[in-house]
Amino acid sequence: MIALTMAEIAEATSGRFEASGTEATPESVVTGAVTTDSREVEPGGVFVAKRGEADDGHRFAPGAAERGAALLIVERPLEVPVPQIVVSDSVEALGALATEVVRRVRALGRLRIVGVTGSNGKTTTKNLLRTVLEQVGPTVAARKSYNNEVGAPTTMLELTEDTEFLVAEMGASGIGHIAHLVRMARPDVGIVLKVGLAHAGEFGGIEKTVQAKSEMVTDLLPTDVAVLNADDPRVASMAQLTRARVVWFGLAEEADVRATDVVVHARGTSFTVTVPGGESARVDFSVLGEHHVMNALAAVAAALQLDVPLDTIVAGLEQVTLAEEGRMQVLGGRDDITVINDAYNASPDSMAAALKTLAQVKRPGARSIAVLGEMSELGEFSGEEHDRIGLLAVRLGISQLVVVGEGARRLHISTINEGSWDGESAYVDTADEAFELVTSMARPGDTVLVKSSNAAGLRHLGDRLGEWFA
Known part of the structure; x- marks a missing residue:
């Protein structure tokens, strides 16, 4: 972050400066990185204690202090020997501080x-x-x-x-x-x-x-x-x-x-x-x-x-050789078995694109195996979109489908209802079961795609398969 005094940070965030038992003054300068994760605090940095649905960042302020935080942005004064800016809402204060920093650098x-x-x-x-x-x-x-x-x-x-x-x-x-x-x-x-x-x-x-x-x-x-x-x-x-x-x-x-x-x-x-x-x-x-x-x-x-x-x-x-870890990441290699880990996230569009890519890049004469989990956050569209992806897998000629988890079961059902498949789709409840099934069925030359929303947790399955076939 650019150098700012604690007074300037307080003004930008509409907060109140408190020395909290330290020798800091409003004119003390802060230049360190800003984070909401106490584990990422670096000496001289700023820790923003935000309240979340499951936890309260104020609990981790002592840890931030131990890591060398120079300033805490908090919603209530804490008995921690680090200067503090007390604000009404930590997330709003974070945004206000960012706005001021962007303004100053733009100038x-x-x-x-x-x-x-x-x-x-x-x-x-x-x-x-x-x-x-x-x-x-x-x-x-x-x-x-x-x-x-x-x-x-x-x-x-x-x-x-x-x-x-x-x-x-x-x-x-x-x-x-x-x-x-x-x-x-x-x-x-x-x-x-x-x-x-x-x-x-x-x-x-x-x-x-x-x-x-x-x-x-x-x-x-x-x-x-x-x-x-x-x-x-x-x-x-x-x-x-x-x-x-x-x-x-x-x-x-x-x-x-x-x-x-x-x-x-x-x-x-x-x-x-x-x-x-x-x-x-x-x-x-x-x-x-x-x-x-x-x-x-x-x-x-x-x-x-x-x-x-x-x-x-x-x-x-x-x-650029990789969009992002867990996004169309090519792994494997043993026995010419390729694993494509694309389970960082999934929507109907990206699921369809990944399946089309699988169909395009599989080796001639070898098989394509798609390990698919739930596409989350679709609301009322969830059922019909999982149906659509199941039918697309059939029409693309994917050799074997492995559907993982209750949230994706309808995808499996839609494929077997298509009638043109006979055992090409398998359903399992967990990623561990999927791992055992894929490692037992994969043959030399096969290409394996792992795709799901992040919430389905299949990204680690993709990594695991990649290591197994490395």
């Missing part, structure tokens, strides 16, 4: 900000942009999927006076959440990747999801840029809601940044990218899955708006 005239949202692909696009922009200047981007009201401002607080680019991933589980984050960061470039059924149960339907995602572009200024998916009609409709200049990406001919000659193989995806002005380049993209081409196009479109040359962008994309 230096170097910082440019990209906001990324969408039902799928946020983390991958953020990681691609980070790799591209790091070639040009100091860049800050979220770790993992830090994209909510806690993770996003925590990332913003990593800014320093030297930072040139901030890539802010912005997620939501309801109306107003993205707008709240946009007001903190004020992106120069706002990306909307896709609107699908991910979290539709939380939003209350697909139209509410569209409304929430459109918050990325509704407050952009005429001098800003909205990077929109030309292939998604719901995203395309957002062009009418923004004052910003629109740049389109996609496979459609009318897209400003588009991909052609897409070739999918077991080592990744190759495609030709064409940009405004007619310049084009071939990209040998090591991230597995045709669906990630759209994320790459979004990154290209955004980077171009930040004046990054196309050859630099392509070089950055080609450096």
Whole structure:
């Protein structure tokens, strides 16, 4: 974090400074990292004690003090010998502090900000942009999927006076959440990747999801840029809601940044990218899955708006070999058995894309095995979407399906009801049972996909299978 006095932090958070028995004064300066996890506190850092549904961060303040915290942001004074800023709401204070830090760094005239949202692909696009922009200047981007009201401002607080680019991933589980984050960061470039059924149960339907995602572009200024998916009609409709200049990406001919000659193989995806002005380049993209081409196009479109040359962008994309741990991660190798661990999260769109990739990359004459768990947070759409994925697995000719957990049982039932399968789908209750089944059935040359929502817990199964077949 940039250097701030405790008085400045108190003013930014509308809090009250308390020395708490130390020699600190309001003019004492803090420069350390800000975190809500006491285990991550570093000497000189700031610990924000937030209340959660299951626990209260104030309980961990003594641990933060032991780790060398220079300041605590709390909702009540604590008997801990560390200076404290007492605020009414710790999460709101975190956001307010992030807003002030972004404002101050922006005032230096170097910082440019990209906001990324969408039902799928946020983390991958953020990681691609980070790799591209790091070639040009100091860049800050979220770790993992830090994209909510806690993770996003925590990332913003990593800014320093030297930072040139901030890539802010912005997620939501309801109306107003993205707008709240946009007001903190004020992106120069706002990306909307896709609107699908991910979290539709939380939003209350697909139209509410569209409304929430459109918050990325509704407050952009005429001098800003909205990077929109030309292939998604719901995203395309957002062009009418923004004052910003629109740049389109996609496979459609009318897209400003588009991909052609897409070739999918077991080592990744190759495609030709064409940009405004007619310049084009071939990209040998090591991230597995045709669906990630759209994320790459979004990154290209955004980077171009930040004046990054196309050859630099392509070089950055080609450096990336993994979207994120647990996302289309290729493991295994023994007896030519490949394990694709894609169980970091799942929506109907990403589940369908993963199955299509499995069908595309399996070796000729060998089998494709899909180990699938529940797609969570779909609400009223859950049943029909699990049915749809089951039918897609049959139609893609997946050799063997292993369905794990009660939440995904309907997927198994829909496949056996299709009538064209005879024992190709198996149901088990636990990841341990799935492990035993897959390790006993796998043959040399097989390709195994593991896919589920994070809540289903199959990511560790994917890692375990990868180690077994290493």
